[in-house]
Amino acid sequence: MENNNAPTHAAEPHQKIDPRNFDDILAVVASIKEQVGEETACAELGIICGSGLGPIGDAVEEATILPYGKIPGFPATHVVGHKGNMIFGKLGGKKVVCLQGRFHPYEHNMDLALCTLPVRVMHQLGIKIMIVSNAAGGINTVLRHGDLMLIKDHIFLPALAGFSPLVGCNDPRFGARFVSVHDAYDKQLRQLAIEVGRKSNMTLYEGVYVMSGGPQYESPAEVSLFKTVGADALGMSTCHEVTVARQCGIKVLGFSLITNIANLDCDASVEVSHEEVLDIAEQAGQRASLFVSDIIKELNI
Numbered sequence: 532m533e534n535n536n537a538p539t540h541a542a543e544p545h546q547k548i549d550p551r552n553f554d555d556i557l558a559v560v561a562s563i564k565e566q567v568g569e570e571t572a573c574a575e576l577g578i579i580c581g582s583g584l585g586p587i588g589d590a591v592e593e594a595t596i597l598p599y600g601k602i603p604g605f606p607a608t609h610v611v612g613h614k615g616n617m618i619f620g621k622l623g624g625k626k627v628v629c630l631q632g633r634f635h636p637y638e639h640n641m642d643l644a645l646c647t648l649p650v651r652v653m654h655q656l657g658i659k660i661m662i663v664s665n666a667a668g669g670i671n672t673v674l675r676h677g678d679l680m681l682i683k684d685h686i687f688l689p690a691l692a693g694f695s696p697l698v699g700c701n702d703p704r705f706g707a708r709f710v711s712v713h714d715a716y717d718k719q720l721r722q723l724a725i726e727v728g729r730k731s732n733m734t735l736y737e738g739v740y741v742m743s744g745g746p747q748y749e750s751p752a753e754v755s756l757f758k759t760v761g762a763d764a765l766g767m768s769t770c771h772e773v774t775v776a777r778q779c780g781i782k783v784l785g786f787s788l789i790t791n792i793a794n795l796d797c798d799a800s801v802e803v804s805h806e807e808v809l810d811i812a813e814q815a816g817q818r819a820s821l822f823v824s825d826i827i828k829e830l831n832i
């Protein structure tokens with residue numbers, strides 16, 4: 532009987548990879564294993580670092596670093612604050628694979644399947660839980676610069692307009708055709724994060740993250756719209772990764788680092804800049820990284 536889980540060849544670094552093709556994903560995984568070794572490549576937990584949140588990746592112990600340029604099918608990361616490394620090692624005593632740099636749909640012509648290729652690859656490397664982080668603008672007025680918000684739900688705006696990574700033919704080996712995104716941000720993991728936050732006296736908010744397509748920041752009227760529909764923080768990432776993770780059964784914990792306050796007043800001249808985002812992320816990055824390590828220590832995988 533044919534074994535669909537055993538590709539006969541590993542992909543070459545510059546080989547064309549179709550992110551919608553399951554066998555191509557297995558070839559990418561085979562290439563990674565060939566480069567870092569089978570034992571190193573196996574991980575129980577995946578982490579995606581948001582803008583300026585690379586320190587989470589720097590904290591990985593016994594690290595083996597594979598630059599994205601050596602991974603077949605991985606495009607380059609163009610956004611400042613996203614280094615472009617896949618890091619294998621240990622964090623909080625668990626075997627992790629950490630993506631220091633993510634793919635934003637606005638960088639890749641809204642090719643969401645391409646932008647979620649790393650999630651499918653991490654699934655094949657064995658991860659059961661994924662921690663996603665992002666830099667976000669605060670909409671809820673309780674949020675301040677540098678606050679951490681646990682994501683309890685999301686509004687995946689591009690997907691509501693047809694830009695979902697799951698659009699197109701679905702190979703059942705990826706998971707269900709129609710994916711449930713109820714409880715997408717795992718309730719038990721959120722509870723654990725809240726307990727860890729409490730022990731370390733960290734103020735942790737819980738709220739709804741909205742993903743816009745970007746790359747432009749939002750107008751005050753758009754911020755008002757998002758506020759009206761119940762969003763607490765906004766950004767241009769994460770929801771596509773979480774959707775694909777849920778399709779393949781990975782549990783998700785997500786948090787937003789509030790790097791700026793979204794402006795609702797069209798008469799106020801408040802400019803958001805990526806420099807501000809990176810600046811605040813840098814200031815809070817070490818704290819976020821410690822928090823993630825503390826959560827990981829407590830995980831029961």
Ligand SMILES: O=P(O)(O)O[C@H]1O[C@H](CO)[C@@H](O)[C@H]1O
Binds near residue numbers: 667
């Ligand atoms: O979501 P991350 O990757 O943290 O990046 C956020 O920061 C960038 C804008 O400053 C956008 O890419 C937005 O999504």
Ligand SMILES: Nc1nc2[nH]cnc2c(=O)[nH]1
Binds near residue numbers: 765803
């Ligand atoms: N869309 C969006 N993304 C961000 N990333 C960090 N801050 C923001 C913001 O205000 N809006």
